[in-house]
Amino acid sequence: MTYLPIYLNSIFSVDCVIFGFDEGELKILLIEKNEEPYKDWFALPGHLVNKDESIDAAAERILYELTGLKGIYMEQFYTFGELGRHPQGRIITVAYFAMIRLQGNKELQPITNSAKKASWVSIKEIPELAFDHQKIFEKGFEKIKNKISYQPLAFELLPEKFTLTQLQNLYEVILNKKLDKRNFRKKILAYGILKELDEKQKGVSYRAAKLYKFDRRKYSKYFQNELSFSKD
């Protein structure tokens, strides 16, 4: 009654929908592929997962390789495994989204050689994408829309110091609708996760707005339940 350990190996990939906010627009990071399949196509940043890393670790690595960033809010949102989604065979892909602050990171050089270049593309101008990446993007976008409605994650996209109007604009762009200024401020301040700074906006030709900062400590106090995977 011995048990023969046949060794099995799964090949799969991770694809990331990386959101950034710049010039008043919501953008995602796309690469131009430098290898087959879909050479020269635009695609979501993604790659095969190494044999010795967990999926979460792979997602972090890929984000790091493409942006140099660590400690970014990132979440797995769906796994795509339609037959025929990959021309080379049966490859399923686990999709993650991330929200990053692209202050000063506007120019990104891909570190992996599988991409020619990486660029930020407005979600309104997304070109035809490789594989089923259009579908992956859409589902990821849906996901963050829902998410920010009940969990104030949008800070991740803004510079460290921001004005309430900037924050509101971001919400308006993601949700694709106008919000009332007074109600927005009331609600967002009621969360108690913003710290008002003794500092004002500079270089604007109108009344300068107060700057605020996200208080990560208070945030995790109120939203730890949402973030933990095993609460009871």
Added chain:
Amino acid sequence: MTYLPIYLNSIFSVDCVIFGFDEGELKILLIEKNEEPYKDWFALPGHLVNKDESIDAAAERILYELTGLKGIYMEQFYTFGELGRHPQGRIITVAYFAMIRLQGNKELQPITNSAKKASWVSIKEIPELAFDHQKIFEKGFEKIKNKISYQPLAFELLPEKFTLTQLQNLYEVILNKKLDKRNFRKKILAYGILKELDEKQKGVSYRAAKLYKFDRRKYSKYFQNELSFSKD
């Protein structure tokens, strides 16, 4: 510049957290494994995905093989890919949950030979499980708790005709808290997705309650947005 199609093959599995409601308790379907690894252990019903089927199709097939049921509400909720989660190598698993009506289906004979038997186990008495199935169960349970709070899916677990008290009990068991009878009825009837029948409960030694039925047509009218994958 020819492109050599190296054929890649991914091996992965699907595991299902199948919820049922019986004798006032929320239960899940567990199998007793008949093969290595984890022979003789309890486990979530799950299996390797065939080469020629999509993940969703595999989930449906596995549910069918274990219960004979089709057309059940089922949803992918997470993919687990920790290193070492499978003793035979790198296998990731895509987890689904399902909610089924186990009226008359109490005794289930597994069709696959990989399981000795299948049984309904109260979520309060779950034995030690194979692989990382405990974690998968917990995450699935979290998921349905959240889900039924904003989307009335609980009908899937009840017999076709049910009383409002039965429905309320089910909610109470899933959410693990007492609900107010009047408020519950007000809210659930306000959805407008229940059809009142000209029929009453039988065989009870107290005033018989009205029976209701879930109106699937109205349901999909109000919740189509929630269910579709690509709304804008």
Added chain:
DNA sequence: TCAAAAGTGTTTTGGATACACCCATGG
């Protein structure tokens, strides 16, 4: 002084909650 955005409260509405008694039925 003007253009542009900052900043600020009150009222209304709707949904969620809290709460207690009479009714119908079978045994």
Added chain:
DNA sequence: CCATGGGTGTATCCAAAACACTTTTGA
């Protein structure tokens, strides 16, 4: 006639939504 659950309405609270004017600043 009694035990058991069935069935019902109102008052309160709170969060969300609607809504408009004054202030500050740089050009």
